[in-house]
Amino acid sequence: MKKYAQTHEYVILEGNIAKVGISKKAAEELGDITYVDLPEIGKEVKKGEVLCSIESVKSAEDVYVPVSGKIVEINNELEDKPELINEDAEGKGWIVKIEVSDTSELNELLDEDPEI
Structure with a gap:
């Protein structure tokens, strides 16, 4: 199952x-x-907390x-290869794996990535 946050993070649940x-x-x-x-x-x-920051040539x-x-x-x-996010954001460019403590929060996420 893949879900998206309003802030454009994705979650792939396994x-x-x-x-x-x-x-x-x-x-x-x-x-x-x-x-x-x-x-x-x-x-x-x-x-809702800040997980991390990402820096690019345009901004952070x-x-x-x-x-x-x-x-x-x-x-x-x-x-060593932050560009993996550009090359394959929703594949090899994943950032972390989180052991979910409250699965009901998944219901608040979207089925598709919202428009930017």
Whole structure:
């Protein structure tokens, strides 16, 4: 199941683990991504909080937590290859995996990425 937040993050749910990143539209809007400030594994996050920031040649943008839980994995490849988000935002360019603590929050997410 894939869902989107109003702020253009996506969630791909696999069991109770949510793979989280930014949508293709958001990646295109940012332009060439040069840096991702990855959060720590084990950190408890709440929906709506800032998850991390992404820097591009155009600007820096915050990425928000689309669903509450605990960060169980980060995409370490982004440290050396932040451009993976531009190349494959909703695939290899995922940012974190979150163990979901409240699955009802998924009902508040959208089935499609909203217009920018």
